[in-house]
Amino acid sequence: MRLAKPSITISALALTALALAACGGGSSGSSDSGLSGQVAIDGSSTVFPLTALAAEDFQVENSGVQVKVGSSGTGGGFEKFCRGETDANDASRPIKDEEAAACAAAGITYGALTVAVDAITVVVNKENTWATCLTTDQLAAIWSPDSVVGSWNEVDPSFPAEPIKLFGPGTDSGTFDYFTDVVNGEEGASRTDFTPSEDDNVIVQGVSGSKGGLGYFGFTYYEENADSLNAVQIDSGSGCVSPSAATAQDGTYTPLSRPLFVYPSVDALARPEVAAFFQFYVDNDASIAEGAQYVPLNDSQRQQLEQDFDALLSKAGAVGASPSAASQ
Amino acid sequence: MSTPTAASAASHGAPSLRGSRQPLSDRVFRWALFISLTVGVVTLAVLIAYVTIKGWPRLNSTLWTNMPSIRRPERAGAQSAITGTLWVIGFTALFALPTGILAALHLEEFAKPNSRFQRLVEVNIQNLAAVPSIVYGILGLAFFARALALGQSVITASLTLSLLILPIVIISTREALRAVPRNIRDGSLALGATEWQTAYRQTLPAAIPGIATGVILALSRAIGEAAPLLLLGAVTFITFNPTGPLSGYTTLPIQIFNWTKDSREEFQILASATIVLLLVLLLAMNLAAILIRNRTQKRW
Secondary structure (H helix, E strand, O other), X not given: OOOHHHHHHHHHHHHHHHHHHXXXXXXXXXXXXXXXXXXXXXXXXXXXXXXXXXXXXXXXXXXXXXXXEEOOOHHHHHHHHOOOOOOEEEEOOOOOHHHHHHHHHOOOXXXXXXXEEEEEEEEEEOXXXXXXXXXXXXXXXXXXXXXXXOEHHHOOOOOOOOEOEEEEEOOOOHHHHHHHHHHHOOOOOOOOOOEEEOOHHHHHHHHHHOXXXXXXXXXXXHHHOOOOEEEOEEEOOOOEEOOOHHHHHOOOOOOOEEEEEEEEEHHHHOOHHHHHHHHHHHHOHHHHHHHOOOEOOOHHHHHHHHHHHHHHHHHHHHHOOOOOHHHO | OHHHHHHHHHHOOOHHHXXXXXXXXXXXXXXXXXXXXXXXXXXXXXXXXXXXXXXXXXXXXXXXXXXXXXXXXXXXXXXXXXXXXXXXXXXXXXHHHHHHHHHHHHHHHHOOOOOHHHHHHHHHHHHHHOOOHHHHHHHHHHHHHHHOOOOOOHHHHHHHHHHHHHHHHHHHHHHXXXXXXXXXXXXXXXXXXXXXXXXXHHHHHHHHHHHHHHHHHHHHHHHHOOHHHHHOOOOEEEOOOOOOOOXXXXXXXXXXXXXXXXXXXXXXXXXXXXXHHHHHHHHHHHHHHHHXXXXXXXXX
16 A cells, blocks of 8 residues: 555656646747737538648748648538638538528628639549540439439440449538539439448549449549549530540530639638738649649639639728738 | 466366366367457457558658648658647546546445435446447537537547546546455544545555556547547648647547548558557557556555
């Protein structure tokens, strides 16, 4: 029993040491810009690589600012955004009416910034030699809610009788909303007997693992996995078009290319660290888009982005006590 | 280890029978036991070998000196996850240990045994220990993150994990207290010590080895926990170390989860290396628990 007393001390010491070690790790914040504070962003997992890269690069120069970037999906992110839990939301589609209403009810004002262009890529297995180009009608036939298409020859009689195995993003994802909207004509309308996953890697593995596999996800993921998957050209009435940076940017890859948005809150932009972060995001948009393997904006789109951001900043300046120092 | 051998020797009866053939049912049973044991051990060995081999190229100091990075996967590290884990577990220990140990002390030493209240509390604690961790995540999100407006912070995670391990701390502390012989308390009381002095000066110190073992095992459960933190919104890209209880954070299991989601090979390797780190941390804690138990174990 007399032995026991020191062990109280020892465990107390161990705890203190643990806490101190943790503190030591954290207090290395010699901020180069003098800015400090937290910026919380959530939203689309498609826009995530862009915003995360912006955050990473920004924090190299502004180590006093803590930027956290989540990826709980466009819809899940807007839910948090309109509760005031985040300062900005990443979105792979424009805000929905009911989401806008929720934000309005909470008194949250925001603006939409287009930061890059994405292309949805329809992918098939490497051994699939027949489906090099699909029309939007064929895609709709495969993916419509009442579709019973079970093998490739039901899509086109010239295709082999290989069973189709379908993979797609989960219903929380903006990619799913966008694809169903443009292919099936109604957002969220999709057949349900496919393998859904928020994790694009699961789709890559699924499609590359079955000869009759078909799936769709962002162009980024296709580029990273181009050696294990084939991209399908899309014919929306004016010939087959391959998904690529150029076709997405000039809008010829229709209907599966789309702009990507970030929705900053005006109130949050009144905080200097948030304004500085988004100024950085806008200024370095091209290199960020490239780093995240997205299609950068073309010149007129870039000018539009700068204009939109300046307009938002001046709104924020009217809200906040001090107009953003970082806007110049 | 020694107990089963002793038991089986006893069941065989006198040592003189040792040389004779065992009945078939005996041998079948022994093999069944051995195979069952192998399943567990081999699985663990294969898992450890797999992640070690896969993560080998990244098992170096950059793992803790560098921050996660999307731009430079080849130079990414897990520093923010390591410090985040230390912060979260440090605060979890701070909340759960005093509460759990004092609660157990009350139940074991001060509460009226077998009163209605006592039985109700006991049933509750047993049940809480069996609640799936994700449920604690929902509670944490609704209560700590939203109702108390603590947000996605170290403190929210710590409070949630504290609730998660509290039943384990209470149960193991009670077992340790129960193992202290009655006559130590009686002796102390007979010498004129009050109940409080007896508990504080005699019973509790005598139970420390058992308590420490239970507490370390509870904390190592908390370290490996990802499900409740996922619900609390910890799945975020974080390249900074926490600076305080209200700071954002990420932890090792979450960072591993994030990396395995990325299709790039570098991140898969990095995830394996981080799994090795987490396993080493857990094994070290379990080793500490065993050492404390062996060093301080007393027989009455």
